[in-house]
Amino acid sequence: MANESNTPKRTDVNTLGEFGLIDHLTQRFPLHHRSSVKGIGDDAAVIDHQGAFTVVSTDMLVEGIHFDLMYTPLKHLGYKAVVVNLSDIYAMNAIPQQIMVSVALSNRYSVEAMEELYEGIRTACSVYNVDLIGGDTTSSPKGLVISVTAIGKGHKERLTYRNTAKVGDLICITGNLGAAYMGLQILEREKQIYLSDPELQPTLEGHDYLLERQLKPEARKDMIEAFAKADLVPTAMIDISDGLGSELFHIAKQSGVGVLLEESGVPIHEDAQFQAIDFNMDPITVALSGGEDYELLFTVDPKDLDKVKYMADIYIAGEIVPAEDGVKLNSKGGKLHDITAQGWKHFDPSKN
Template sequence: MQDQAEQRTDINTLGEFGLIEHLTRQFPLENSASIKGVGDDAAVIDNTGFLTVVSTDMLVEGIHFDLMYSPLKHLGYKSVAVNVSDIYAMNAQPKQITVSIALSNRFSLEALDELYEGIRLACKHYGVDLVGGDTSSSNRGLILSITAIGQGTAEKMVYRNTAKIGDLICISGDLGAAYLGLQILEREKQLFLSNPGIQPDLEAQNYIIGRQLKPEARMDIIEMFEKNQLVPTSMIDISDGLASELFHICTQSGVGAFLEESGIPIHPDTELQAIKFGLDPATCALNGGEDYELLFTINPKDVDKIRFLPDIYIAGEIVEAKDGINLHTKGGNIHALKAQGWRHFEG
């Protein structure tokens, strides 16, 4: 009997609508707001009484992911997580997603099943419904475009442009791990290309590699905000590096910032791996990106609401714009912070 892993079904045998039906058959609607999902000309969503929040991200093979070391199931999961992270960054709840893909003929039906299994698992974890999308051919590679749709209330919605002087700067989780996980994976890719017989050495770095291949959006932080009746004064998710995201908040809010290096949360595995690579752990945290943690500011009067909450760290203060955006190092020096995170259109 042919091994299941060796089976390859040409997607052309299904046709476009047959393929969509095949890929979405395991996605029942769970949210009452999802009136009509896949199978009609458009999805129907009832968000009566709530503000609708929409965010779209595109992931392009060779730019945002490399299938030499990104399993398709992980890629499917990650593609959903990075999109719902944008919804959480508005202090809203994701409810639906649409998934559009363009792919070359090198992808089999079995490969797409793996991709959509990851998408399904993420939908289940974050409580969102797949309600539509599109499929198309690509001259080469794989392109994923996901739109996340969420809902929130006007009084609890949080934006980037509402930070106030005196607000405290807070960070969830830890930073820099995803960047270092990528460095390990890229190193092993280059070694494999030069010697295909070599066995990969991931140095048992499950945590930092997992942060790259399967990040999690911080649904739990938004739930803690609700439970503790806390509404941040501004918020953004950390996809392009802490420094870049802090610049976004400060620029749009017309303020400056004073960031303490000692307040930037870094996992011990991240710190050790950075040192092994001859890198500064703080620089990795500031500029690495893809952590999908939350950077937010709070009114100082709310400090007692977060003081004892797990996985939240106070890392600085919002100041007047004329004071600039500065980093106070552990050595006692003050440096003007630079945003050197991911630049989408540079070669």
């Protein structure tokens, strides 16, 4: 007979009800900011930003489209759901301060499962110093849906948009690209192997960096702080969530400019390069069309070159050119290629 003490506790969410579940999951979320006048518990949250510009962004994650729970721990999922939204606020050169989280879940999710999800949310709130101030829960006929709204503030003269890049500006990229996508490829490969033979154990050793970039990404809060310290205001900025190529097209289209990207200037992590080659993929293609890196792509006026070149983890990767020159990649071999904005297609079988 099985030892009942080893059986995980499972509490049906219906035993708590909607408001009971909200109270249960959010009771350990203290407010960090005086600007959070009213948090959870009323019809709406109240935020006092004392005259500063309020910046709001929202994003939704859908089970089977944006995440696969076969290899995504719920705690990691909660953390990532917050981070991907905070990244949008940082991409405006603003500081996030509050989030709202809405969840739709089917009856296969227990209270304990939701506790795991919200523990990841709580950890992200602590790491990035943001307040959970509200949200909603509802039932779903199938699976799990998470919607997060991030709210931040920024000073009018420092807010950075996508449509303000100028010809002659330098193109800069933070961190490195491609690792998150290669982490996903490894997880998808091991999933398929497991489905074909459940007796086989996954082979994940040696891929820690790639897997962490996929399962637990980080937003570049440090870069926004570095910009402020260096008194640097980018001329345009966007976060790299859908692949570098797609983000370059956003800036080019909205600013009415062209792009000349130097392949030699695109930072790709060594592990991502080796894994791409192992999967018969071109590393630069992975960087351009992969996704979920959550690094920052930004442009700066050439007069700010001295500020940028001495900042850590920033790479100068090209130049903004006239619109008629198009969006081009100058390969390491010296040939110009058109960049195509394929964007990020979650779990697209053609990319496996």
